[in-house]
Amino acid sequence: MVKASGARNVATLSAHEVNLKKRLQKHLSELGFRKTRNGALEISGTDKQIIRALHSGQRNDRLILNKSFIARNLTLLLRYFASGTEVDPSHIHPVLQRIRSETWESDLFRLASLTWAVPVSNGFGRRLRYLVWDGSNQKLIGLIAIGDPVFNLGVRDKLIGWDANDRCERLVNMMDAYVLGAVPPYNMLLGSKLIASLVRTREIYTDFTRTYGNTRGIISDKEKGARLLAVTTSSSLGRSSVYNRLRLGQIDYFRPIGYTTGWGHFHIQDDLFSDLRAFLRVKGHPYADLHRFGQGPNWRLRTTRTALEALGFKEEMLRHGIKREVFLCKLASNALDILRGGKGRPKLSTLLKADEVAEVAVHRWMLPRSERRPEFRAWTADKITELLMPRLAVIDDAKGRFRAA
Numbered sequence: 001m002v003k004a005s006g007a008r009n010v011a012t013l014s015a016h017e018v019n020l021k022k023r024l025q026k027h028l029s030e031l032g033f034r035k036t037r038n039g040a041l042e043i044s045g046t047d048k049q050i051i052r053a054l055h056s057g058q059r060n061d062r063l064i065l066n067k068s069f070i071a072r073n074l075t076l077l078l079r080y081f082a083s084g085t086e087v088d089p090s091h092i093h094p095v096l097q098r099i100r101s102e103t104w105e106s107d108l109f110r111l112a113s114l115t116w117a118v119p120v121s122n123g124f125g126r127r128l129r130y131l132v133w134d135g136s137n138q139k140l141i142g143l144i145a146i147g148d149p150v151f152n153l154g155v156r157d158k159l160i161g162w163d164a165n166d167r168c169e170r171l172v173n174m175m176d177a178y179v180l181g182a183v184p185p186y187n188m189l190l191g192s193k194l195i196a197s198l199v200r201t202r203e204i205y206t207d208f209t210r211t212y213g214n215t216r217g218i219i220s221d222k223e224k225g226a227r228l229l230a231v232t233t234s235s236s237l238g239r240s241s242v243y244n245r246l247r248l249g250q251i252d253y254f255r256p257i258g259y260t261t262g263w264g265h266f267h268i269q270d271d272l273f274s275d276l277r278a279f280l281r282v283k284g285h286p287y288a289d290l291h292r293f294g295q296g297p298n299w300r301l302r303t304t305r306t307a308l309e310a311l312g313f314k315e316e317m318l319r320h321g322i323k324r325e326v327f328l329c330k331l332a333s334n335a336l337d338i339l340r341g342g343k344g345r346p347k348l349s350t351l352l353k354a355d356e357v358a359e360v361a362v363h364r365w366m367l368p369r370s371e372r373r374p375e376f377r378a379w380t381a382d383k384i385t386e387l388l389m390p391r392l393a394v395i396d397d398a399k400g401r402f403r404a405a
Helices: 002-030 048-054 056-065 067-078 104-113 156-159 162-172 191-197 202-211 270-282 299-312 335-341 354-372 374-378
Strands: 092-098 126-133 139-147 172-184 230-234 247-250 251-259 324-329
Touching: 002 048, 002 270, 048 299, 056 191, 104 126, 104 139, 126 172, 126 191, 126 202, 126 335, 139 335, 156 324, 156 374, 162 335, 172 191, 172 324, 191 247, 191 251, 191 354, 202 354, 247 324, 270 299, 270 335, 354 374
Parallel strands: 172 230
Antiparallel strands: 092 126, 126 139, 139 172, 230 324, 247 251, 251 324
């Protein structure tokens, strides 16, 4: 009886492996990936439309997951999105508001972020989130969220001059902007440049100090005396037109420092990832459920890699080939010196308040764009619904997956 039961379990696991491998291959093929001779993936191009299409499965997963939330909150929150006719570029008055969890503002943040063509992360560990309002009409301009940076980022570490020990000791003084952008119609007026500029402000530096200044290392349990010296971000669609040349006066608000290597897991969407975890769980592998706080944003990558290897795929299947441009914002003018050597007092003389930065940014980017491109006035707030509902309308209730529109 024991032997027969064991044989059945092996047969079931084997069948599950075969089905999971076929499903994974079909999914990647449908997204537009081709497999190279060495087992890596390649795409037919790198233009923004192709990259958006590659993220479509991930975005559909996110919309399915949030279907009830959207239905419950859309009508109530739609009032905070502007139509073009409600925006007077000469009177735009950006206001930075930090938000807390479990508030209507956090619901608005969540809803607005679901309109992004490329799904945004929920962030990891330490987090600060903000809404940016237009004080002239009480409408939403955009979103900012900064959180713990990824541990391994080659271009960042090379720029600073870190070895592994330096990074462990001083990464606490950096954050990553994982949500950064404007919503319509402000995005048509280069509002995303305004939003990005607001990362380098006194308010965000102070909020970080008050919230995380006494941060203790998860491993060392030592008080780090953290100061927000710099913030990284990366483009979602290859080379960025938002962060490049992001300069006000003599200050670079973000500057490019290189590209990622094109590795990641975004193309393994949530339902597939759940099945990969279930597969590892059957095999008794601890990565299936190893995702407690402090284990970092790399857990999903490690879990996916382990499952793929167990299925007989090469690690190169995680090389999706989309190289994202990485940018750095220095809040302290001597940020790199402190990050490199671990000593020094931050020089903050050029760090302005949010309203000062906003005023310059509006006149630098938004007003000129409104004169050159007046078509923003044709935007109506109800089109926010169109960014969400068409994709929700084609859900196949029987399978819980999207069918072709």
